Amino acid sequence: MTRPAGSGLSDEERYDQGMAVRREVLSDAHVDRATANQTELTADFQDFITRVAWGDVWSRPGLDRRSRSVAVLSSLIAHGHHEELAMHLRAALRNGLTVDEIREVILQSAIYSGVPAANTAFRIATEVFGDDQA
Template identity: 50%
Template sequence: MPDSSNKGMETRRAVLGDAHVDRAESAKTDFDAPFQSMITDAAWGQVWSGDHWTKRERSMVTLALLAALGHYEEFEMHVRATIRTGATMEDIREALMHVGIYAGVPHANQAFKIAKKVLSEMEGDSL
């Protein structure tokens, strides 16, 4: 089995981009280094690096879960990452429609607000 830490960092950079990962890595301290290693290995090296779902599919599930749980800072980061996973604005909209039905309109409403802001920044247009 390949080293999931190396694969994790490769996948993390592919999804989130070098600039984001470089910022996160430079902010790492002795205190949180073991935690950062754990999430790079488990989340990025195992879950995100799996071959059953595409990165686009993983993006949709991740966005829906983050919005449903109210983890809006991570949600915003993953909206930005969709440009690298092949997810479209329509994909994001459909994921958030599911959030509205299955997790509640307030969560979806806040997520739509964040997604509109991020997508507008990314496209330079008003949504």
């Protein structure tokens, strides 16, 4: 059994690990915007996602980042999380997926998540990548 990536780490160490991964996957510019927009209301949530989503789950050794991106894109398409989809389409490129591979993920999602969900995902991908790519 694979131990959680954050096992044995303090909350501060998990946060630091998570922030490093978050910056690598989403870009410094994105993370800087998110932290600059943090409020007293959202501070605990930002800490939580940095420690848990990025410091624990995204840091686990069981899947590479390309595979994690495929899983995330599929889930976001299925659940209609369009704002997050746009962000993670860009992240998927940073994680080594090609536009052609992303196209295949979206096409595959049409079978399991529905044509309307894939149609919206293709629209968002076209906005993110431009008409020539998507």
